[in-house]
Amino acid sequence: MFDNLSEKLDKALHVLKGHGQITEINVAETLKEVRRALLDADVNFKIAKEFTNRVKEKALGENVLTNLQPGQLMVKIVKDELTQLMGGDVEELNLKGSPSVILMSGLQGSGKTTFSGKLANYLKNKKTKKPLLVACDVYRPAAIDQLHVVGEQIGVEVYSDRENKNPVSIAVAGIKHAKSIGSNVVIIDTAGRLAVDEVMMDEIANIHRAIKPQETLFVVDSMTGQDAVNTAKTFNDILNFDGVILTKLDGDTRGGAAISIKSVVDKPIKFIGTGEKMEAIDVFYPSRMADRILGMGDVVSLVERAQEQFDEEQARKIQKKIAKNRFGFDDFLSQIQQIKKMGNMKDLMGMIPGAGKALKGLDIDDDAFKHIEAIIHSMTPDERSNPNKLNTSRKKRIASGSGRTVQDVNQLLKQFDQMSKMMKMMQGGGGKKMMQMMQNMK
Known part of the structure; x- marks a missing residue:
């Protein structure tokens, strides 16, 4: 990015x-x-x-x-x-309605349906809302099925009517259904359209008039650059939307859309998409993005992502295990799973100040932990709980079972041992000692 x-x-x-x-x-x-x-x-x-x-x-x-x-x-x-x-201050969603209605608009292929799911997942988890997704794309083959798959993945209900080919009446019926089941946010996924397609633009304008949404969001593929900005202007002339969503910022984007879209349409960027996972959605903070563009990192967002995945109950259990020297590979594996939920690795590393230069040219695989997980899964439950039992013959068996080498297994054991010692030091109030060790390493 x-x-x-x-x-x-x-x-x-x-x-x-x-x-x-x-x-x-x-x-x-x-x-x-x-x-x-x-x-x-x-x-x-x-x-x-x-x-x-x-x-x-x-x-x-x-x-x-x-x-x-x-x-x-x-x-x-x-x-x-x-x-x-890029906008100055962060802009929040307007969720004052009962239910709050969010209309999604955008070009074909901009990632609108996927982002509708991400937004529903975000509102459900961050804002403790009960969202309903409404499928109003009656043209694209399997569009309704795609939204149902997304809804099932995140545990959010999807309203659709396969017999009805009128998006306006589907949207109205969807809002009525939301009231009947107690949903307080309705996200309406509309068909992707071309700005020059007058019939389709009239259709979304009709939907807008019929449902009077609290939020109308324009979803744009950030990889299309200046074309995206021009399209946003055309959509804004018709819909007067409330905000922009930039998708695919994890790709090879040049950044022109993110930098100039606010200046052209005078509407804030409200969210960005940073990956394929349903959790890969971030509120757009202009100041943090400016920091990242200038190579200063974004530690605040990194900490926020870590806090989102922090499980207090699990942390207490691990603390007890560390105190009793019972921290094993199953616990190590659970820590890896939490890190993976934070987002793709290159995006996370880019949030660390100065890391952008260090990572230049490096291809950081999103499956960076795959070989570690393979090695751990090749261990028996007893071996995962008691790493000290891993002798030479066991290491050979684990290496063979995971498709790795014995050297890889030894490297993982060394990393695990170092991590265990560091966690033990932190657990025992050895923060000062650890800081001294780190200073000596400089």
């Missing part, structure tokens, strides 16, 4: 590093590269030019603070302007 843009912005801002002061010459040189980086990311030329003009005005109008180098000051100004360009 934004890898290419981040790299080019880093090079552009590097121009000022080492300079004792900000001058019109070195600022112009820096901003020329910044503008080029934005254009390469498929940001609209006019927006890129206005952006760099604002940065230039602020940079030349500021005295360099005693504790900030010119390069640091420029990074701060660019970060602040990027934040404002």
Whole structure:
């Protein structure tokens, strides 16, 4: 996500590093590269030019603070302007209705049906809501089936009427059904359409008028860049939607849509999709995204994801096992499962400050834990509970059963032992000792 843009912005801002002061010459040189980086990311030329003009005005109008180098000051100004360009403050959903109705709109292939499920899952788990999904795509083959599969996967009911080919009446009936079963949020998945398809655009406008939704969201594939921004403008002219959802931000996106869509349609980005899993949905925070684009990471989001997957009861059980030296591979496996639920590994690593550069060019497999899980599953329950029993013959059997080598098994045992010692140290109040050890490792 934004890898290419981040790299080019880093090079552009590097121009000022080492300079004792900000001058019109070195600022112009820096901003020329910044503008080029934005254009390469498929940001609209006019927006890129206005952006760099604002940065230039602020940079030349500021005295360099005693504790900030010119390069640091420029990074701060660019970060602040990027934040404002992408919306400034975070925008929440309007869920005041009873039930609250959310209308999903967008192009064909934008990931609208999948994201409807993600949003339902998010509202169910984060906001403790009882959502209902309504299938109003009566054109795409198997669209209704897809929504039912998604609903079953996340434990959310789906309303559909296969005999009815009128999306407006299906949407109205879906809201009525939601009231009868006590659902307080209705998410209406409509057919994907082309902006130039007048009949389809009239249809979604009719749905909008009939149900009067609290939220109308435009779902856009972020990999389509500036085309997505232009399409958003066309949809907004007809629907006057409330917010944008950017999908597929985990892909090879240049980032132009995320950076410029707010400026073009004056509507906030409310959510982003960061993977295929139903949990791969994030509230869009402009300031955090600006940090990530500039290679500063996003520790706050990383911590929030970790907290979401934190199981207090399981943590207490593990603490007791650590205290009694009974922490085994089954416990290790459960920790891996919690990490996997946080999202794809490259996205998680990108949230760590400075990790973007270190990971450049590396292909981080989302199945990075697969071989570890294979080794553990090749152990007997007794071996998983008592790792000390793993002698040479047992290791050979485990390696053979998991399709790995004995060296791989030994490496896992070493990592497990190190992790156990660290957890034991933390458990025993050895935080200071551990900090000293880490400092000595530098």
